[in-house]
Amino acid sequence: MANFFSDNKDLQYHLNHPLMKKIVELKEKGFADKDLYDYAPADFEDAMDSYRRVLTIAGEVCGDVIAVNAESVDHEGPKVVNDHVEYAPGTVKNLEAIVKAGLSGLTLPRKYDGLNFPLVCFVMTNEMVARADAGFENIWGLQDCAETLNEFASEELKAEYLPRVSAGATCAMDLTEPDAGSDLQAVMLKAHWDEAKGTWLLNGVKRFITKGDGDISLVLARSEEGTTDARGLSMFVYDRNSMCVKVRRIENKLGIKGSPTCELVFTNAPAKLVGDRKMGLIKYVMSLMNAARLGIGAQSTGLSEAAYREALKYAHERQQFGKPIIEFPAVYEMLSNMKAKLQGSRALLYETTRFVEIYKDYTHLSHDRKLTPEERAEMKEYTRLADAFTPLLKLFSSEYCNQLAYDAIQIHGGSGYMKDYPIERIYRDARITNIYEGTSQLQVVAAIRHVTTGTFLNKILEYEAQDNYPSDMDSVRKQLVELRKEYEAAVERVTSGDNEQIDFHARRLVEMAGHIIITYLLMRQAAEVEDYRNSAEVYAKLAYAKNKEAASYIFNSCCGDIDVFKAVIDEQ
Amino acid sequence: MKKTLKIVVLAKQVPDTRNVGKDAMKADGTVNRAALPAIFNPEDLNALEQALILKDLCPGSTVQILTMGPPRAADIIRDAMFRGADGGILLTDRKFAGSDTLATSYALSRALLKLSPDIIIAGRQAIDGDTAQVGPQVAEKLGLPQVTYAEEIVKIDDNEIVIKRRLERGVEVVSSPLPMVMTVNASAPECRPQHAKRVMKYKHARTTSELQAAQNDYLNALCNEKEYLNIQEWSVADVDADDQQLGLLGSPTKVKTIENVVFQAKEAKKYTNADEDINNLMVELIASHTLG
Numbered sequence: 001m002a003n004f005f006s007d008n009k010d011l012q013y014h015l016n017h018p019l020m021k022k023i024v025e026l027k028e029k030g031f032a033d034k035d036l037y038d039y040a041p042a043d044f045e046d047a048m049d050s051y052r053r054v055l056t057i058a059g060e061v062c063g064d065v066i067a068v069n070a071e072s073v074d075h076e077g078p079k080v081v082n083d084h085v086e087y088a089p090g091t092v093k094n095l096e097a098i099v100k101a102g103l104s105g106l107t108l109p110r111k112y113d114g115l116n117f118p119l120v121c122f123v124m125t126n127e128m129v130a131r132a133d134a135g136f137e138n139i140w141g142l143q144d145c146a147e148t149l150n151e152f153a154s155e156e157l158k159a160e161y162l163p164r165v166s167a168g169a170t171c172a173m174d175l176t177e178p179d180a181g182s183d184l185q186a187v188m189l190k191a192h193w194d195e196a197k198g199t200w201l202l203n204g205v206k207r208f209i210t211k212g213d214g215d216i217s218l219v220l221a222r223s224e225e226g227t228t229d230a231r232g233l234s235m236f237v238y239d240r241n242s243m244c245v246k247v248r249r250i251e252n253k254l255g256i257k258g259s260p261t262c263e264l265v266f267t268n269a270p271a272k273l274v275g276d277r278k279m280g281l282i283k284y285v286m287s288l289m290n291a292a293r294l295g296i297g298a299q300s301t302g303l304s305e306a307a308y309r310e311a312l313k314y315a316h317e318r319q320q321f322g323k324p325i326i327e328f329p330a331v332y333e334m335l336s337n338m339k340a341k342l343q344g345s346r347a348l349l350y351e352t353t354r355f356v357e358i359y360k361d362y363t364h365l366s367h368d369r370k371l372t373p374e375e376r377a378e379m380k381e382y383t384r385l386a387d388a389f390t391p392l393l394k395l396f397s398s399e400y401c402n403q404l405a406y407d408a409i410q411i412h413g414g415s416g417y418m419k420d421y422p423i424e425r426i427y428r429d430a431r432i433t434n435i436y437e438g439t440s441q442l443q444v445v446a447a448i449r450h451v452t453t454g455t456f457l458n459k460i461l462e463y464e465a466q467d468n469y470p471s472d473m474d475s476v477r478k479q480l481v482e483l484r485k486e487y488e489a490a491v492e493r494v495t496s497g498d499n500e501q502i503d504f505h506a507r508r509l510v511e512m513a514g515h516i517i518i519t520y521l522l523m524r525q526a527a528e529v530e531d532y533r534n535s536a537e538v539y540a541k542l543a544y545a546k547n548k549e550a551a552s553y554i555f556n557s558c559c560g561d562i563d564v565f566k567a568v569i570d571e572q
Numbered sequence: 573m574k575k576t577l578k579i580v581v582l583a584k585q586v587p588d589t590r591n592v593g594k595d596a597m598k599a600d601g602t603v604n605r606a607a608l609p610a611i612f613n614p615e616d617l618n619a620l621e622q623a624l625i626l627k628d629l630c631p632g633s634t635v636q637i638l639t640m641g642p643p644r645a646a647d648i649i650r651d652a653m654f655r656g657a658d659g660g661i662l663l664t665d666r667k668f669a670g671s672d673t674l675a676t677s678y679a680l681s682r683a684l685l686k687l688s689p690d691i692i693i694a695g696r697q698a699i700d701g702d703t704a705q706v707g708p709q710v711a712e713k714l715g716l717p718q719v720t721y722a723e724e725i726v727k728i729d730d731n732e733i734v735i736k737r738r739l740e741r742g743v744e745v746v747s748s749p750l751p752m753v754m755t756v757n758a759s760a761p762e763c764r765p766q767h768a769k770r771v772m773k774y775k776h777a778r779t780t781s782e783l784q785a786a787q788n789d790y791l792n793a794l795c796n797e798k799e800y801l802n803i804q805e806w807s808v809a810d811v812d813a814d815d816q817q818l819g820l821l822g823s824p825t826k827v828k829t830i831e832n833v834v835f836q837a838k839e840a841k842k843y844t845n846a847d848e849d850i851n852n853l854m855v856e857l858i859a860s861h862t863l864g
Contacts, residue, residue, distance in 0.1 A: 038798075039772035053775065054768045061765060102768035115768055 002067065004128040005059025008305070010343060011124055013529060014350040015051065023118050023354065024048070026361035029368075037110045051121050057101050058125045065097040067132035073258035074135070074425050083246040085213035085260045094136050098168065105166025108146055112162035119357040120350065123298045127349070130302025134429035135258035137302065138210050141295040145171035145218050148288050149237065151363065152275040157237060161216055172214035173288055174206045174238075174264065181208070182442060184220065184281055185230045189266060191221035200236060202269040205248075210436075212262025213247050215240045218288065219271060220280050233280035236271035244269035255428030290386070292437045293394040294356060297349050300397035300433045303426055304342040304404045310423045311335060311408035318413075331411060338404050340522070340538040345397040347521035348514075352389040359383040385459065388450035391443040392514050398433035399440060405430040441507070448506040452495055456513035460484050463520035470527045476540045477523075480516055483547050487512045490554045497559055504562055508550040515543035575730050576632035579623045580687055582680060582694035582707065583616035583637050583652065585645040589699050597830070603700060612648045615695030617763035619756040622725060623693050624656040624764065629728060634658045636687065640668055640679055646779045649803050653774040654766035659800065661687075662779055665807040667815060672823035673701070677709030679818060682811035684714060691733065692753040696721060707755035718753040719746055723760045779803045 005011060024047045031047075033040035041047035069090030076088040087095075098104060106122045108114025122144070130137035146165040149158060165171065180186035189204030202221055206212070217238045224232035238245065244267055251261040275284060312335060315326035325331050362371065362379035371379065405427040409416035416423050434440045450456050464484060469477060490512060494505045522536040587608035589596070595607045620637070627633045637652045637660030639645050649660030663683055671679065684692060692711075697704035704720075711718035719735045726745060727734040734747045738759045748754075776794050778801065783792055795801045808818060816822060843849040857863040 039769045041772070049775070050772045053771050057766050057768060057771065097765065100767070101765040102770070115772075 002063030003056065003059040004062040004067070004131055005055045005124070007059075007063075008128075009531070010346055011055075011127070012052075013525070014346065015048075015055070015120065015124065017120075017350065017354065019354050019358075020048065020118075020120070023120065023357050023361070026358065026365065027116060027118050029365070033110050033116065040110060040116070051117060054103070054115065054117070055121060055124055055128075058103055059128055061097050061101050061103070062128040062132040066094050066129060066136055069094055070133035070136070070258075070425070071422070073133060075257075077257045078250055078260040080247050080250055083248075085247055085250065085262065087260075088258055091136065091139070091258055094133075095139070095168065095170070098140065104143060104168045105146070105162070106143075108150060108162055108166055112150075112158065113166035114162070119294075119360065120353050123294065123349065123353045126295055126298035127302040127305070127346075130299040131306045132302075133258060134299055134303050134306075134426070134433075135256035137295075137299045138256060138259040139170060141299065142171045142173065142211050142214065144291050144295060145173050145216070145288070147291060147360075148218060148284060149274065151287060151360075152235075152284055153237070154275075157272060157274065161237060161239075164216065169215035170211060172209060172211045172217045173292070174209050174212065174217050174219040175285060175288075176208045177205060178207045182439070184285060185233075186228075187220050187222060187233055187281070189219070189221045191223040191234060191236060191271065192225070197270070199270045200273060202236060202238065202244075202266040202271050204266050206262075206264040206266070208251065209262045209264055210259055212260060212264045213240065213245075217245075218274065218284075219266075220285055221271075223273075223277055223280075230281040231278055233282075233285075234277045235274040235280040235284040237274050238266075238269055238271045242270050253432075255425070255431055289437065290356070290390050293390050293443075294353060296433055296437045297345075297352065297390075297393040297397045300394075300401040300430070301342070301345045301349050303401040303430045303433065304338075304345055304397070307401065307404040307408040307423065307426050307430070308335075308338050308342050310421065310426065311338060311404075311411040314412050314415075314421070314423075325411070334407050334411060336534065336538050337542060338407055340535040340542065341400040341404060343525075343532065343535045344518040344522055344539050345393075345400050347525060348389070348393050348396060348518055351521055352386065352393045355382050355385040355389055359386050384455055388447065388455040388459075391438075391446035392450075392456075392510065392517070394438065395434075395440050395443040395447065395510065396514050396518070401430045401433055444507045444510050445503075447510045448502065451491055451506070451509045451513060452502070456517070457484075457488065457491075460487075460513065460516050460520070463517070463524075466524075468527050469520075469523045470533070470536075473523055473526065473536070476519070476537065479540065479544055480519060483512070483516050483544065486547065486551050487516065490551055494554060500562060501559060504565070505554055505557070508554055512547045512550050515547050519543045575630065575690075577626060577630050577634075577691055577728075578687070578689045579626055579633060579635045579691045579693065580684060580689040581616065581620050581623045581635060581637050581652070581657065582692065582710065583620065583639045583648055584613045584695075584698045584700075585610050585639065585641050585648045586613045586698050586700045587611075597832075610644065610647065612651050613695055613698045613700075615697060615699075615756060615758050616648075617695070618758055618760040619693045619695045620652055620655060620657065621761050621763040622722065622754070622756050623691075625761075626691065626725060626728060627656070629725075636660055636689075638680060638683055638687070639663065640671070640676060643779065643781050643785075646782060646803055650774060650777050651766070653777060654771045655764055656767065656770065659777075659803065661804045661806055663806050663811070664779075664781075667808045667818050670820035670823060671818060672825035673703050673705040673709060674824060675818050675822035677706050677713055678822060679808075679811065679813060680706070681710050681713035682813045683806060684710065686806075686811060688751075690751050692716070692751070694753070694755045696755045696757050704755070707753060711753035714753070716751055716753050717748045718755070719748050720755045722754045722756045774801070777801045777803050779805045781805060 024044050031042055034042045041050055073088045073090040078088055079086045105114035106117045107119055110116050126137055126141045129140045143165055146162055149161055175184055177187055191200050191202050194201050219236045219238050220233055221236055222232050223234040246265045248263040248265050315331050316324050318325045359379055359382035408423050409427050412421055412423055415421055491509055494502055519540050522532055522539050525532040526536040587603055587605050588611045596604055598604045623635045627635050635657045637649045637657050640663040643664055646662050663679060668679055694707040708718055721737045722735045723738040724736040726736055731750055732747055737744045738757050778795055843853050
């Protein structure tokens with residue numbers, strides 16, 4: 001009888017953000033659907049009420065079904081049977097529960113049988129599912145592939161595939177290959193047009209494909225013979241019903257064991273082109289990846305939530321030296337830091353989600369009608385913010401969930417190292433989050449341009465100028481101004497060097513910006529809800545110390561230093 | 573081609589007695605309903621699931637909830653609609669107050685006569701009274717065959733239903749002609765969750781008295797416009813019942829005393845680690861509902 005929505009006040013708080021008014025307006029476009037669909041809302045309050053009710057159902061499925069099955073799924077995992085994936089029994093039950101609760105197609109338009117919910121709600125379900133079972137979150141979260149179809153595919157393809165997603169069909173994105181991981185330009189899987197059959201045919205191998213045997217797969221393939229770079233790649237949709245893709249193996253992983261990571265062999269697999277040729281990597285995969293990174297932000301936050309709750313529970317229960325261990329400074333400090341990082345992750349998660357949401361809604365709106373100049377300007381601004389905040393979120397939330405899982409095991413002591421408690425699974429599951437969908441190092445590469453072009457600084461200055469912070473937290477505000485000035489100076493110092501110098505210090509700079517931003521977000525929340533006060537203060541202390549450390553590193557470095565680090569390249 | 577069925581599920585809103593605190597009982601020995609959340613009686617949810625399975629098997633069938641209780645019992649009718657029921661009837665009237673199982677089954681049977689369903693499905697028993705009498709009494713009053721402790725519907729034909737019963741030492745498969753009454757065990761499949769689209773479609777469903785209490789023009793207009801949002805409310809007069817057989821007047825059951833029983837472990841049992849002993853212990857723990 002657990003409900004992962006009802007028991008989480010922080011999640012409920014983020015659903016009620018003031019920007020939701022704008023988001024619901026953009027999503028519901030004058031509430032025109034209310035005359036066409038008996039489940040469409042009539043106004044803002046009606047829509048919000050529906051979101052809360054449906055999230056409560058999702059919370060129940062997560063608490064009562066998915067979380068309950070997590071341990072057996074982790075032990076049993078999926079298998080390859082007759083060249084296809086056979087799920088663990090618990091995974092099958094999870095999928096059935098989701099279909100019965102009618103939660104699939106959460107964000108898809110109603111004309112494709114979807115619920116037309118905002119991305120914020122989808123991200124919330126991702127987070128709750130990940131708290132229950134991070135491995136299953138991949139299977140749930142990949143329905144986001146349908147969003148890419150909805151954005152770029154022809155009406156014919158949408159009508160064919162999207163209602164299936166709403167009915168519970170699973171999705172996969174088949175991008176990476178044995179020689180094309182982080183570097184997707186190297187993709188070689190071949191697509192050729194077969195005149196006789198009147199279809200594109202796919203041939204080749206894909207590797208490390210999450211949920212690789214999904215009902216509907218988006219496949220990145222080389223459609224332009226003789227090319228070797230990104231410009232020869234197109235996006236295709238493959239339907240599992242044609243049974244032309246074999247699962248050669250499922251990887252044996254450290255964590256997220258319920259999520260099948262497949263090696264796939266395509267043999268004359270018929271597929272349909274999505275959007276325009278040659279735009280596969282340049283446009284569509286970029287959109288897919290940004291959505292996936294937001295998904296990992298949610299998955300990481302869900303894992304942090306799970307780790308924090310396990311640690312808190314154990315620290316209360318475990319008695320040593322005649323009292324519960326939570327009463328020892330070493331433990332309560334750890335837990336408070338964990339909570340601050342968890343709430344900081346979530347604050348950044350929903351701030352980012354709202355930016356992504358608004359620019360995507362404007363994009364959809366622009367397909368229906370011409371945007372006004374103000375709308376166009378706003379869309380551009382939110383697109384830039386989404387581009388900047390998405391890698392920042394992925395970096396922070398995934399690193400934090402690893403730190404939380406690590407600390408949670410520490411609080412469990414020797415027991416945490418045993419298979420007896422869920423925390424060991426959470427620890428293993430967390431480890432992938434800062435690797436897949438772009439490693440932390442690659443998030444820094446994506447984010448650094450917003451350090452050098454000033455997107456982060458401008459946003460920080462905007463937060464600084466706002467006045468919606470607790471009046472008695474002025475000392476923290478002063479510290480943040482100090483940190484901002486220091487950040488500016490550090491950026492100036494680093495960017496005065498060459499590109500290698502910038503790359504070398506990039507992570508430090510991105511993290512400095514992130515710490516300041518998250519502190520502002522938590523302070524803003526503390527002004528509204530007293531419960532956030534402690535986390536805001538604790539996070540401010542962490543942020544101050546971390547930024548001082550980074551600044552000291554940067555100001556104590558000079559160009560020659562890099563050679564000291566480069567020496568390792570010559571070692572064998 | 574299976575026939576379409578008219579199915580009625582008997583359900584009750586009960587105080588949640590599964591996690592009781594010290595204020596669960598009042599000084600006079602009656603249940604303190606205010607201190608306990610009102611929920612859908614768990615085995616009635618198992619009954620609802622059986623009805624929905626039948627509806628899936630026989631497309632075109634209808635599932636109605638029939639419940640007797642105060643106005644707020646409309647909550648469980650809405651809950652059932654969110655899970656797949658087509659609608660429901662709330663049997664509510666001050667004259668029903670204080671009914672024991674005999675008076676309750678009389679009232680329900682009067683309503684059922686009006687509805688004339690093919691199949692009546694109820695939970696085995698409610699967690700507040702634990703009598704398991706209402707289902708069988710309804711069957712007797714209507715002169716219908718009854719199958720109790722049902723766990724699974726094995727087959728449904730035009731005129732016959734085959735049901736698996738869960739008994740103390742095994743299972744029994746029986747067949748019954750239609751119409752009939754079945755009562756469902758907790759060992760039957762759990763009820764499906766609320767369905768997102770159904771919740772959004774039916775969340776504004778109201779009874780007439782709820783609409784009057786709310787005084788909300790928007791809700792009134794909505795329920796006026798959409799027939800499926802109206803939850804029917806029937807009084808004693810609507811079911812043409814005899815006042816003498818209702819409420820306290822029609823209830824021969826009298827509570828003599830209420831005792832507060834405190835369990836105390838008095839005897840110790842010894843088990844060896846032999847498979848047989850462990851097996852016996854497990855059987856005992858499952859039988860006493862300590863496990864499972």
